[in-house]
Amino acid sequence: MSLIELQDITKFYEMGEQTVRALDGISIRIEKNDYVAFIGSSGSGKSTMLNILGCLDRPTSGRYHLNEQNVENLTPNELAAIRNQEIGFIFQSFNLLPRATALHNVMQPLIYRNVRWGKRKAMAMEALRRVNLADRVHHLPNQLSGGQRQRVAIARALVTNPSILLADEPTGNLDSRTTAEIMQLFDELHREGHTLILVTHEDEIARHCKRIVEMKDGRVHRDINTVTADAQVSN
Amino acid sequence: MFFVIIESTRSAMASIFAHGFRSFLTTLGIVIGVASVIAVISLTQGLRASVGQQFSALGSNSLTISAYTPLQDQMQGRRARLTPDDLEMIERRVDGVASITPLLYATRSSQIRYGSQTTFSQIMGTGYAYREVGQFYVQLGRFLANSDNDTRRRVAVIGDAVRRNLNLPENPVNEYVELGGEWFRIVGLLEPKGDIMGFNQDDIVLVPFATMQSIQGNQAQTDIQIQLRVSDDADVDAVVRRVEAVLRSTRGIEQGQRDDFQIQTPEQLMATVDNVIGMVTIVLGGIVSISLLVGGIGIMNIMLVSVTERTREIGICKAIGAKRHHILLQFLIEAVVLSLLGGMIGVALGYGLGSLVAANIPGFPPAAVPLWAVMLALGFSGFVGVLFGILPAGKAANLDPIDALRYE
Numbered sequence: 001m002s003l004i005e006l007q008d009i010t011k012f013y014e015m016g017e018q019t020v021r022a023l024d025g026i027s028i029r030i031e032k033n034d035y036v037a038f039i040g041s042s043g044s045g046k047s048t049m050l051n052i053l054g055c056l057d058r059p060t061s062g063r064y065h066l067n068e069q070n071v072e073n074l075t076p077n078e079l080a081a082i083r084n085q086e087i088g089f090i091f092q093s094f095n096l097l098p099r100a101t102a103l104h105n106v107m108q109p110l111i112y113r114n115v116r117w118g119k120r121k122a123m124a125m126e127a128l129r130r131v132n133l134a135d136r137v138h139h140l141p142n143q144l145s146g147g148q149r150q151r152v153a154i155a156r157a158l159v160t161n162p163s164i165l166l167a168d169e170p171t172g173n174l175d176s177r178t179t180a181e182i183m184q185l186f187d188e189l190h191r192e193g194h195t196l197i198l199v200t201h202e203d204e205i206a207r208h209c210k211r212i213v214e215m216k217d218g219r220v221h222r223d224i225n226t227v228t229a230d231a232q233v234s235n
Numbered sequence: 236m237f238f239v240i241i242e243s244t245r246s247a248m249a250s251i252f253a254h255g256f257r258s259f260l261t262t263l264g265i266v267i268g269v270a271s272v273i274a275v276i277s278l279t280q281g282l283r284a285s286v287g288q289q290f291s292a293l294g295s296n297s298l299t300i301s302a303y304t305p306l307q308d309q310m311q312g313r314r315a316r317l318t319p320d321d322l323e324m325i326e327r328r329v330d331g332v333a334s335i336t337p338l339l340y341a342t343r344s345s346q347i348r349y350g351s352q353t354t355f356s357q358i359m360g361t362g363y364a365y366r367e368v369g370q371f372y373v374q375l376g377r378f379l380a381n382s383d384n385d386t387r388r389r390v391a392v393i394g395d396a397v398r399r400n401l402n403l404p405e406n407p408v409n410e411y412v413e414l415g416g417e418w419f420r421i422v423g424l425l426e427p428k429g430d431i432m433g434f435n436q437d438d439i440v441l442v443p444f445a446t447m448q449s450i451q452g453n454q455a456q457t458d459i460q461i462q463l464r465v466s467d468d469a470d471v472d473a474v475v476r477r478v479e480a481v482l483r484s485t486r487g488i489e490q491g492q493r494d495d496f497q498i499q500t501p502e503q504l505m506a507t508v509d510n511v512i513g514m515v516t517i518v519l520g521g522i523v524s525i526s527l528l529v530g531g532i533g534i535m536n537i538m539l540v541s542v543t544e545r546t547r548e549i550g551i552c553k554a555i556g557a558k559r560h561h562i563l564l565q566f567l568i569e570a571v572v573l574s575l576l577g578g579m580i581g582v583a584l585g586y587g588l589g590s591l592v593a594a595n596i597p598g599f600p601p602a603a604v605p606l607w608a609v610m611l612a613l614g615f616s617g618f619v620g621v622l623f624g625i626l627p628a629g630k631a632a633n634l635d636p637i638d639a640l641r642y643e
Binding site: 051054056057076077080081083084085089091095096097098099100108109111112113114116156160 | 238239242249250253547548550551552553554555556557558559560561636637640
């Protein structure tokens, strides 16, 4: 079984009297150690896709298996546990806790896993070392540059050793030099065996990935394997 | 669960101290509320302790018997009296009485003169046994003797305040004072006893009972008080019941009729005082607990603002795996810690305030804060924290992670 299996996933929003079909029947499989980019214009449903993959949102209908677990009927608390254990989020706007140091930000998800202070600190230090921020651990987010903040966020995502890393426009707020740094880090993580799923609208970023899924109007428009250059065009 | 509480407390403390000044203002309502509760309690409890001490100085086994006329009878012009005969009956028929003495208060004039100096004082006719009953001891000269009574000697034992008011010499023994047109020789000076509830026990003149009776005139009208001391091996309650029975039979009170006399024990007096102080404490406590309530609403208000302000943070925490109870506890504990801190500051401040007030009112006993009051104040402020923290905490915990993350 694949790491992620989506079957006929739909997500409808009621906007007044109109029904917006953000996702309109998505079926996709993502394997372990995949490196996938979801691309598409805004409104194509790629962010909704990521929220559902990250168990932040529930689909209106369809099946979602994550790591052989059916996610559909879980309670909010069970979903929180899945987010904590299986998923590492990286956001465009970093989403660090503003009053916590880099170290504390990285330690935060471990609290929800009942990891003791000393162990937590050691794990967070290890994760920060992994993203080359060992010398910035006691800085607050607003004392760090954008690239450093994103690396803290990546450390926070890595520290729980999740099955998948989800990144929503991870370089959207960064300059080109820092973007290159962060993408290099993603490439390394991919090589180390992590499963990465990115949402982006920059071809430059998407080109780093092994697989590019182009979305259009809530459907998968093209699914390209960049390694074999084998494209499957639906519709 | 324990782990979650510790972690929530840690992050609650961090967020309280991150907004130090705001947290202080938030909890100010609780601080003021608790401080006023503690100040009020410390004063009333101080008062109670000192009154209790004074009553125990009276001797816990002395009884005061006096005539009692119900209001209805008073309006019909009737008046119950206690007479020397009643005293004699008690003396003869009640066991367990160590000493018994009549007390006759001066009804006409309480004026005393020495030379050109005039003063007013509490003048009482009594006997030798009053020394034991009232715990009055002389520092100079002697107390009233039985023979003073038998021969209606015009002698007086005075308290220290009277000596000072009359400008009598340090040793007033054998000086003469004028009382109700008669000259009395001072035979003794009492040891100073201090105040009981504003009544200066040193402002007192004791003369023999019979002498007092003779200068009061109409002896048939005499209404005396009887003071007796129960012997150490006798049961006070049993003596009280016996005295009651004797007085009812000699005074011809039929079954079903009410006593026309009353017997007071120091415990009863103490209970009355306790009652009054208790009422004052409850009333004032009620008023200040309203201010605690207001303080609690202040906390809720700020917590609600804080939840809105930190919506995004809550979203982040939920995205990285915080469950409902993690968020709930964090905000709830923050509210409780805030109000408990306020409570602690309030206790310290209230005690300081009470001590300051007590120190600045002359003759007021020192403030005392009993442990129960501290526990009550802290418990109540903790309760206020839970009560007014649960709504904002629930609001935070129920936020949808996506909505919270999108919140700007």
